[in-house]
Amino acid sequence: MTVIICDANFSFTLSVAKAFEGQGISCVQVGTGKECQLKIFQGKFDALIIDINTQSHSAVEVIKYVKAHKLKTRIIVTLEKAGQLEAMDLNVETLKRLGVYNMVTKPIDPEQLVKLVLTKIGFDSDQTVYANEEEIVANADEMCLLETPEIVIENIAILDYYVHTTGYIYHRVIKRGEKAAGQIDQKIFYKAKDRTLFIQFMNKIVGKMTPDEEIKPEDKFINLKSLADTYITESYTNGLNPKLVEEGKKLCQNMFALLDKEKRLKELMKMYQEKTPHHFAELFLVSFFSTIIAKSLDWNSQRTTEMVALGGLLHDIGLYRLNPEITRKLRADMTIEEEEIFKTHPLESVKILREMTQIAEPVAQIVYQHHETINGEGFPNQLSSVRIYPLAKIVSVADAFTSLLIQSQKPPIEALKMFVQNRQNIERYDANLIKSLITGFVKESK
């Protein structure tokens, strides 16, 4: 086997060459694209490792040369830092089409490079032959971070779980069907394509945790929140499917059950410390507070509470069909035209939900009307108090309160006081619902 490495940094090429020679593999070192192309023309190489910054015949020129001559040379590209490809107007897909087998970001242990070449680990895991099954290559967006690893450690694994070793390489630490051998100090990941299966697993776990008196309320809340965040990520990035809709309903049932069991909201939210949560975390809170309000109403039922919980989770799903340059802005910073586009998101959301026949009409109506306000100044239809769907009014209050909670970065009770004392909120939102929200926070009387 023969390898060629092209990099202007000679100490790097020397260290890599030594690593290959340690495995009995000869390694040619060159510093420019022109030298590299000449060597490839003159001889056969099983693998080419080339730095993306290669000059004097660029790396892309050399790669195109290999492809054009249909050479059986496996190509690995090295980068100085993440984001370098985008800065050069390149992307992973372009490189794959040119025949690049893999990509790593420095610093990299030369032994790892040797491993990549020997084990033939490439981008597309379906086509590769693994020297051992324990390693995969994945982009960061193909892997999900496990937020509650303790749950995974305690139970038999329903998925393969990995730790990130270097570059695009992830090493499996728990095999599906087995239990963890011991503590794992690193962050644990699973494949994003297994997210729905993971949600199904967590729904069962959270369902079992809720009636367990041994588990602290705040731990139950954290696990529910982690489940909801995962659910929202899957729904909002990959879209809804029938299986996911059913898991959403179970999640809402779990939320209802948790709040039924643990009435001391302040205890539940003890661990809530997020200062700048991402938008998906906000969506969980909208659902959570919607559930709180619904459960405090005298006309509460499990059906209506689960409807508002699901409506809360999905209420902004249409936002992701709009131009992100608009949706990332605060409303106060939008132009008139941008705001008109923003106001179409309830209808966009309904169009998405209509594709799923399992989504009940009340949920679609909640999503459609959650920006209506009782003074008739909301959107999309400027409905006034008696005309607004009662369940939508609940999510409307929860959404407004969540926004204040996030933006003010105050603890929940302080944010609640701010929300309640704002006179504009009397004009916009049903007073009975605001009272229900406060009631949800009040300690249960003995």
Added chain:
Amino acid sequence: MKKGNLLLVDDEALLLKRLKANLEDYADSIFLASDGIEALEVLSKESIHCVICDINMPRMNGVEVIKKLREQANNVPFVFYTGHGNNELMLEAAKYGAFDFLNKPSLDGIEEVVERGLKMGSTNSIINADSDAEIMSEYQKLLKSLDV
């Protein structure tokens, strides 16, 4: 205690019969109408506290009925039910203040919706809006509990 009077509107006679039988214990009287025009006649003659209405009917659909009622300043709780394929009508209905929505054919939760609707319809006639000051005062009383 009075439960209130219910109006069921649907062009399927068998469904109306079934619903009436299932909901007998939830209302004082149950009236039936086979389309929107009949429904308006009943509403003009009887004291109705909640309407359960199919959205898609011949002669006059559910949206046209609720629209007419709202023009007459009648805010009786209106519950729509529908099978799939009436999405545009449902969104249109929402503009006139639908109280709730049910999916055909299961009509899951209809009993609970009827109870709630009748209760709302029976107390709807007199709504005394509290002043802002009264509302703030109630909020403050509730908030005080949080400081304990």
